[in-house]
Amino acid sequence: MARMTLYKLDELDEPKVYENEMHEAYISYDNLLKRGNTEVDVQNALLDKRSDDKKYKETMYGILFAILTGKDSTPHFNRMCVCVRDQFGVIVDRLRALMEAADFHRLRQPIVIKMLQLIEKLIEMDAKEIDKLVEIALRQAAGSNTTQANIEYCDTLLGMLERNRIKYLYKRGKMLRLSLYTYLRLIRDHLDESFDDLRRREINFCIRLMRDQFHHCKLIGRDLVRLLIDVASITEFRDFWRDLLYNPQILDERFDGLKTLVRMPTQSVYLTNRISPHLERLLTAIFKQDSYSGYRRRWQWLRDKYFSRPGSQYLAVDIIRYIVCVIHPTNEMLRSNLVKRYQIIAELISITSDEIIRPSALLALFYDWLFWKAQDNIMNIEPAILLIMETFESRNWQYCQMLIEFLRYEAYGFCKPLSEDIKKSVDAAMETVLTQRRSRFDRFGKLATNKLGNAFLRIGLVGKVHKKLCAASTSNTPSKAASNISSNTLNTPSSALPAVPPPSTFSSTPITNSATPVPTNNSTPTPASTLPSTPAPGSTLNSATGSTTGLVTGVGFHLAKMVVSPATPSSPVPMDVDGDPPKSYTNSTSVTKSSKIVKKVNNGTSLSSSIVPPAEKTSKDASLWIYGKNLEQFRDATSLSVQKSILPIILDTFEKHMVEDAPKKISGYIVPAIRESMTKSDLFTAVMDKLWSLDSESSKSKMLELLRLIGDVDNGHALVSFQVLLSCLRKAQEESKDAFFDAPNLKVYKDLINYQLEMSNGYEDLKFVKKQRVHEDFISLHKSNIMLFQRATFTIMEYLREYCMGEVTFVLLLVSKITPILSYELQIKLARNQCVIFGDKYDEILVFALDWDPIEQYVLFQILNAEVGGRVDRVEKMLTTSSILRALDRSENPEPLIGLLDILRTVPPTSLIISSIMYLMSNASDRLQKQCSLEFVITAFQQWYRNSPETMRAVLTNYMRELSEGMKNNNTKESTKEHAGNLLDVIISWYNDSKAEITENFLKNDEFYSSIKRITQLLGKQLLTDWLTIRTPETNTEAEDGK
Known part of the structure; x- marks a missing residue:
């Protein structure tokens, strides 16, 4: 008899590890059944193995293999129930391993269906950590996949959830929300007539969950609204939309309406739910690539695997939301040459050639802009602004204009009742970008005199933005478009921008194929993407079509190396901002980030070109004669020990003598080396020791200015502030023998935070930016030295009270x-x-x-x-x-x-x-x-x-x-x-x-x-x-x- 297998393997494929282990355990279990023993004898033999951990696992694996491969699983499951001792923990762990494995798609379809049937039985038995297993099962219900195997999987999983709706989902709010999010998203994939029965069950399932348990469902947040927009034209959801918009108390007595729902960010667990474990591993591998060839190879493999089937384009929307809200790289990753988020998003947008799916992809990118709050994570809006910046700088005007125009129309027309709040949110998001002193945003504030700056001004979304952009201009006279804006109202001359129709998203009413005209001066645009009000009778989801002529063409470019293809003779050559033809970029002429920032010198030390102008590097300022040759010796030293011996002498001279603008003048000599050795703390410790020895406020101010200049290198303010916090707490700890010490020197840390941010130009909401910086330092401290964090808890709460009281970040760390x-x-x-x-x-x-x-x-x-x-x-x-x-x-x-x-x-x-x-x-x-x-x-x-x-x-x-x-x-x-x-x-x-x-x-x-x-x-x-x-x-x- 042929061996029973779990996987569909070719002749050359090696058996899987899990399958070998389970099959060997099954042979032992099957031999026990073939000996002619009675059922009582079999159960007694199985019970004898419970006391030994290894034998117990082998027994459970053998029974599990029999359940998955046998024709009748009932007697095997009954035996499993008899000998189980850990509330099915071993079984749940093995099923999770099988479902999370990279080769899950190679499991035979009957095996997958039996796994779902077994999960349902484990739900009835209230197995240990069953929720995590069901969560993995929901993630494997692939979106944008209408193959027969996936449809059968979705149908079986839905049946399991329907039968356990009241006794399982209604008692577990998180699982209820995950189930709703999964099938609300899958409905739009099953619009074909061949899936009528499945689609009808999915609709009834989602409507029942929201009607019965909306107080749980609303905790999903704003992405629940985004999914409801996709299905707004379906009759059952049309009625639900009416209640959501006009009578929200029917759904929940304490629900205030749509405004409350969209203000609630969606937690990452729900966005991750639509990304399978295998796809998540692929994306993680791509974001770890620091070479163009490695990135392109993995991206092409992902694209061929997931986007080669018909109807698979909408998966790009799920991936964009996942990248924007879940994948948040650290500062070190942002400063490295790893693949950036906006590069992958650009690739995904270029995949969505469908005129209905393209606006949904853009909405996934800009969605958090529409409801931005000061306390939200800036990483959720970063990819969009970086993509706009890079498309402009690579002179892809059409792509750049598409992004800007989409944000414009969504701000004015996503939801009419909330239009004022949305415009304010977009204002706040733009203000946050402009006031964040980060190297990746610095260029944005310097684009006032070129076409991108003028384009943003013509949007008219931000009342204060044009002042900041104009302030960054080298010209004393603002542009005509900038001077026309004086408030948060749209002021778009008809000749200012090309007549490009707005991107269309799913609408409750049929959208004609005629292009929406660009509004004339002092008029508000009429966007095609609006929330449903009263849908037209008989309209369906497929009726939401619209023209995106001029928006979806010519965007298949790659941002990995910023290569811009030369214009074809038949198309007009785009002009530079100064009227010159654009420069050509090739791989051979591309300049890496590190070569722009750091220049290596022969002696092995690195100097930042952003600290001291070139003239000051060759000629020493006359006012620095009091330092003698110490500055040059420190800068040219080839060993850290030499620098450690010279730095205290320089700092003593720096503190005792009043030289005008001394911190800036000596920074070019000492700051690069201090910044480069920050992780070792050797030179930085000398700076902090000097700071602790100072008494006068003027001397402390000079040291704070020096610390700020250290943070200016490679945008290292966060690293400097964390090191200062660490130094404050360690010094206080050394001076106290109590379990919980007092650290009044935290005033220095507060002064540094204030000094760093207030000396930087452009910050409007200083309170939010300070809080964000301090919370980042708290997290770093908790990760690096949790015992120090706990011992310093009370002194942190006393001296940094405004950053602790009522703050969920601090409370969770606590x-x-x-x-x-x-x-x-x-x-x-x-x-x-x-x-x-x-x-x-x-x-x-x-x-x-x-x-x-x-x-x-x-x-x-x-x-x-x-x-x-x-x-x-x-x-x-x-x-x-x-x-x-x-x-x-x-x-x-x-x-x-x-x-x-x-x-x-x-x-x-x-x-x-x-x-x-x-x-x-x-x-x-x-x-x-x-x-x-x-x-x-x-x-x-x-x-x-x-x-x-x-x-x-x-x-x-x-x-x-x-x-x-x-x-x-x-x-x-x-x-x-x-x-x-x-x-x-x-x-x-x-x-x-x-x-x-x-x-x-x-x-x-x-x-x-x-x-x-x-x-x-x-x-x-x-x-x-x-x-x-x-x-x-x-x-x-x-x-x-x-x-």
Whole structure:
């Protein structure tokens, strides 16, 4: 009999490692079955192997192989359930390894389907880390792939999710969101008539998830809107769009509408969900290439594999969003010769030749511009501006204009109700680019006098940008286009730009093929890409077509080496900004970044050409005579030891003598060597030692200026500021023997941050830029020396409070790997009001914390309890202003629920607090979750009752009175009735648990009894028989008279 295999292998292919191991284990398991043993004997033999780890794994692998390759998997799975000891952890790990492997696509199709069937059984058994396995399964549902194998995979996976929708997805918010994001994206791939049944099921699945659990779904963020735009013309989604735009409270009582949704950035886990593990590995390999040949070879291989099939172009949209929001290179990678993000994005845009998909690709690139906030990550908008800069500098005017025009039309017409907010966001994004003093953005501020600067001015998006661009101009007279702009309104002369129609994106209404005219002067453009309002009857997704003539032609160029093909004789030759024909670029004439910045000299030291003008390198300034030959000796020294001996002498002279503009004059001699040895800290340590020895403010200012000049080399300000922070903390640590030391010298670090940024031109939002710089230093400190970070926690919170309080970055670093002693000291200081962590920003931290590790969530709520515990006003504010209660679930987030109970125990009950926790029952998606929420509320009631029975009775009575008064109105909201019914369920369940206590302290109280009786009558229900017998006839009569 031929050997059963997992993979489709050719004759020359070697068997896979996983398959060999599992097959050998299967042979042992199969021999046990063939011995004629009874089922009891087989199970006993399997149980004997449980105690030995190696034999246990072999047994589980053998059974797994039998399940995947056999005809009937039921008896094998039953045996697996008998001998399992680790909650199927071994099985889940092996299935994850098979599904994440690079050769997953070579698994035989029946094996893949059986893997999904086994995953469904593991969901029913609540296997260990089953969520991670389901997440991998969702990633393997490939987008833009309509092969029979992938369609069968998507269909089987959808069936599994449909059957486990209530008992699995509704209890795990993250998995619900991942499932929705996956199939909302796949719908547009299955528009062909041959996929009607699958598409219908996908639509119903997504609509049901959003209708039933929108309070979970909205946490996806703004990319949920982007996917909904793609399917807006489908009838079922058309109705959903109406509710989303005009009646959002139907979806979620606390949902404010589209504006709130688009302001929420999408977390990377959802964008990564549409990139298969194999594709992710390919992209990672491409971004690690530092040679043109290696990059082109891998890119061509990726393109042939993923974009050779019909209908595969839309995958480029998913990859662009992944690159923009997930792949964030470090500063070292940006300064290197590795492949840049905008280069790959340019390749992907050139692939999308379809006139419908091209605008979607551009929207994926510019999407975060439309909703930019100061606290967002600048890396999300960096690729777009770099792509614009490089296309302009390579004189590809048509491509550059396409990008600018697209941003212009989306800013004005992406969503009419939000147009003003979107224009402000684009303004803020442009301001951020202009104010970031980074080498890759420096060129952008110097383009005022050329066509790119004028093109941006003619967009009219940024009111202050034209002033900055003109300020960078060498001419004293601004251009005509620049002088025409005086506000954030569009002012585009009809002759200023070529008549190019706007790019079209998916619209709810059919778009004609006629080009949209360019608006005349003082008019607002009418973009084709708008959010759906009221879709036209009968319109379909395929009706969203539009002309992009002039936008999609001639863009198949490569940015890897900035090679610009010469213009053909039939096309007009583009002119340089000065009127000269463009220069030709070839590989042989390309100049690397390192050769532009650093010039090597014969003695082995490197000097930065950006520090000292060439004239100063050959002739020494006369005012530097007091340094003697020390500067030249330091600069020309060939060993680090010589430089270390000379540098203190130079710094002493520098500090004692008042030479005008001394830091700048000596920087050309000493700064390059100090900057080059920053990672070793030898020379930089000498600079910091000198700084610590200074007393006068004037001398410290001179040293700060010198530190700023060190940071100017290769944009090293972040490295310098981190080294200064490290030096401050280490010096304070040396001077203190306490576990948590004080570091008042952090004032030097703050002064340096202020000095670096304020001395740099162009920063508008200094507060945000400073916060971003400090947080980067915090992260570097946490990675490099976590013990120092923890010992310095309190002094950092004291002297850098504005960068710590209410900041999710700092809080995550704080709770990550926290030590018991730090946790104890922190809670003591919070309880005594000696420090503050949350402030008023509860929601900004707690919502992000739901995706943290369980131990980090537990520690976070301990810290929160220490800060707000015992303070009624803070607890009420936290419960009423935070949306955290909407997302809590016992099965998915037990730690926050435990922490919330601890917090509630510290304060007396109030009507507002009771009303807030009752939302847990209102948000329950099924009977089990509602029962769990009911138990939570009863536990909170019992805690309050044990502390003060009288207070609990009075507050509960008052709350019931308020509910009953509200229910007397005929226009009572359903939520009020629901709250009243839930409260009655709580009291009944509480009575069944503690009849004596409830009877004596509550039901025998006239006011309480009257309130609960009134609510019961208004709900159309009857009081419990036990409650009626508790009251004597006289008491009942008096209660009725009082009513």
